[in-house]
Amino acid sequence: MDSQSPQDKARRLTVGSVLRSYVAQWRSQMQALSPPEQAAVLLIQPFTVARWLTIPDVRSHDRIQLALNTALSPLLILLFFNDFVDFSMPVAAFGGRALPLWSVVLLHSAVLSAVQWTITDWASKPAWMEALFLGMAFLCSIAWISIMAQELLSCLSTLGHIMSLSPSIMGVTVLAWGNSIGDLVADVALARSGAPVVALAGCYAGPMFNMLVGLGLSFIIKTVIMYPQPYGLHYSANISVSFGFLFVALLCSIVAVVLSGYRVTRPWGFCLVALYFAAMLTSLMVESNLMQV
Structure with a gap:
């Protein structure tokens, strides 16, 4: 009978054993799927890995993931603010060559990742670090949502151009349906579960938030970027x-x-x-x- 505690077993882990466990877990998950499901998983696997690398899992004590999150999450946040700060803006010189902003951020985040690796183990991490990773996960999740929304708008614009549809028609149909289908399902589920007041409040609070906060922040960001030129609405x-x-x-x-x-x-x-x-x-x-x- 093994008398070792989970903490003792965690401390005996190595990078190689953890990586092998990743591969074994992925293979077991793939074997349990049908061929069409495997094809779908492989299709979205790059996006899944990218999210795994940049969004910290606060509940996990995986040193490898948290170290990679510390190194790569700042790059995602920098990409999120690319409208304000150019991702490839030269900020330093090394060996007669200008270093872009992303490389300087990556260098500093790699140093922080190394520090984080040395002060944690496989069993636990400091309590203050959990709060830090929680804030990082929140920011990175918002960044992913923003990036996906921008790509969705680009796809809708391309589709509207191909079909000769105006942006306003695309907005009141496809974009509105895609943006509201989640609220529709949630509100119906709330109403059927005996909370109709909450569902009714959500029906009005969600669009109000989008119009006041979403539209207001969008106008603020756009006018700040274009200042001192005015932003003309079409x-x-x-x-x-x-x-x-x-x-x-x-x-x-x-x-x-x-x-x-x-x-x-x-x-x-x-x-x-x-x-x-x-x-x-x-x-x-x-x-x-x-x-x-």
Whole structure:
């Protein structure tokens, strides 16, 4: 019977044994999948590895992952702020050659990674380091979401250009559906689980946050980048259509809820769905020049 504690076993680990355990675990997971599932896993494996390298797992005591996170997470954060600071901006000279900003950041983060490796072991890490990795994981997660959102917008713009669709139509259809499907599933699940008030509050709080905070921060960042030049908005008639239907829906919701004794009834739900389809039909008619706004 093995009398060694988990801490003693962890301290006897080596880099080689941990790497072999990675490979063995990956092989066992792949063997349990069907060929189509294996193909899908291999397709997304580069993105999975990239997230593993840059987003710390606070619950883990894996020295290898945490050391790589310390070395590579600053590069991801630097890429996130690339609109403010050029990723390849020369900041130092070495041997007669200018060093880009990313190489200097990588050098410093590698030194911090080496320090982190020396003050931790395979069994545990200092409590203050957990708080540090938690903040790093939060920032890196936001950076990944932002990068993926930028790529999604680029794909939508390319798709709209190929199909000769305006950005406003892509925004009120494909982008709006993709952005809201998660909220739809969560709100329906909350309502069915007996928390309709929470679901109803989320229906309005989520779009309000996107419009006020998301749009406000976007305008702030864009104007700071373009300063002192003004940022010119490209007007589209569908923007007026969308805001008009949104205003009508909110105003009518207030009146309907008050008249029904502060209850959201099923008929009013059908009215809101019909109003949404009317908004989509109007947007398509405006885009097709069948209606002037």
